[in-house]
Amino acid sequence: MSTPTATAPTTTTTRPGLVLTVVCLCQLMVVLDITVVNVALPSIRDDLGFRPADLPWVVNAYTLTFGGLLLLGGRVADLFGQRTAAIAGLSVFGLTSLAGGLAGEPGQLIAARGLQGVAGALLLPVSLTVITTSFAEGPDRRRALGVWAAVMGVGGAAGVLLGGALTEWLDWRWVFFVNVPIAVVAVPLAMASIRNLHRGRPRLDIVGAVLVTGATTALVYAVVRTDRHAWDSAHTLGLLGLALVLGVLFLVVEARFAREPLVRLGLLRQRSLAVASVLVFFIALGQFGAFYLASMYLQNVLHYSPLQAGLAFVPFSLGTVVGTMVGMRLVAARGPWLPVLLGLGLTAVGIGWFGAIRPDGAFVTDMLGPSLLASVGLGTCLVANTSMGTTGVDPAEAGLASGMLNAARQIGGSIGLAVLVTVAGSVTRNHDGAPLVALNAGYARGFLVSGCLIAVATVICLVAAPRDARSAVRRT
Secondary structure, eight states, X not given: OOOOOOXXXXXXXXXXXXXXXXXXXXXXXXXXXXXXXXXXXXXXXXXXXXXXXXXXXXHHHHHHHHHHHHHHHHHHHHHHOHHHHHHHHXXXXXXXXXXXXXXXXXXXXXXXXXXXXXXXXXXXXXHHHHHHHHSOTTHHHHHHHHHHXXXXXXXXXXXXXXXXXXXXXXXXXXXXXTHHHHHHHHHHHHHHHOOOOOOSSOOOOHHHHHHHHHHHHHHHHHHHGGGTSOTTXXXXXXXXXXXXXXXXXXXXIIIIIOSSOXXXXXXXGOHHHHHHHHHHHHHHHHHHHHHHHHHHIIIIISOOXXXXXXXXXXXXXXXXXXXXXXXXXXHHHHOSHXXXXXXXXXXXXXXXXXXXXXXXXXXXXXXXXXXXXXXXXHHHXXXXXXXXXXXXXXXXXXXXXXXXXXXXXXXXXXXXXXXXXXXXXXXXXXXXXXXXXXXXXXXXXXXXXXXXXXXXXXXXXXXXXXXXXXHHHHHO
């Protein structure tokens, strides 16, 4: 098995502010897009004449290509250079966003969304890769990761607000058009600031790329189609089985046959990266679904407008920023394990607290407290977990490590959303109360399950943490 090719050592960039600006713009485009489109779906349906069965593909087309190609996208950044990957991703994302906003029929919009997902699969890993190869380990990288994590946390919540405002004040097409000026600004900045780390002649493991892309795509497709096929149906089980077979074949090819593996399996034995990937998977299992349930509760139970629902996420965004700042300080003072543990615990309690929502509730009494607690915890653990996962990674494999972390997050989020929607829907259907009471009961159960999933991550972290980190938690 080949080892990573040596590259220039990672040093602090001479243009840190400019590099960080580009990285955050890449991150912002992708993270916003995950939530901003959801609010506009009813308007898209009415304007373009989507059939009810086809409307979910506005989201699914993006999710499939994005989730299926993240690992490959991270490796492309390693092989062909971060600047090349960033410029390609930004350009394609901007052009496909323009195409989506100009779409005149359902098929055109779905095609544009699928290509957007391809671009996103390049952008999200490269944004983290640039940080790990441009900022030396220590205070510089911690600050950069803190800003990056804050954009990720705030962007997810802000997408709901932006989507509601654009749809209500302008038109649904602006949820796509808004990406175009960001890309126009970011492309020349990327050309001027991001370095390409060359590894000589790039060689891509085609067989491995096909197998891992097929495995992740089959897994994500199986999950997103549980809205039509039950979890125990032949359709779902068959696709999950296909994903498992392709995944096993991928590991065999990488271990025995690939001259330059897409994934050097020895990287998986790096404890901090392996644990961080597992933790971000479980965080996303609970987080993505909780965002969706909160939006549905605000609009379907409390009868908020899309814009009002977006404004209700502002405290969550502010709490995430505070949590990120706390996490950065704790990582600098105590290392990453303690803030990950503390952040996960706060997030689990906060999201579980959402389970106390009431049909006749209000934002201040039912949403504000858990929003603040969960957001501070999430910001704290995300920045610390990302720092833990990228520490000690060879610059030649920084893109791959970034792809692993982001793929774990996206796959976990897709599975978690499908599971929590299923749980909420089942409780609502089997509830004997009035429709609004039944709907509230379903959302409340979903929040409790979400909190439990993040509590599992807390236990995993506690078990995997070194002895000195566990002692620090007991003293805290």
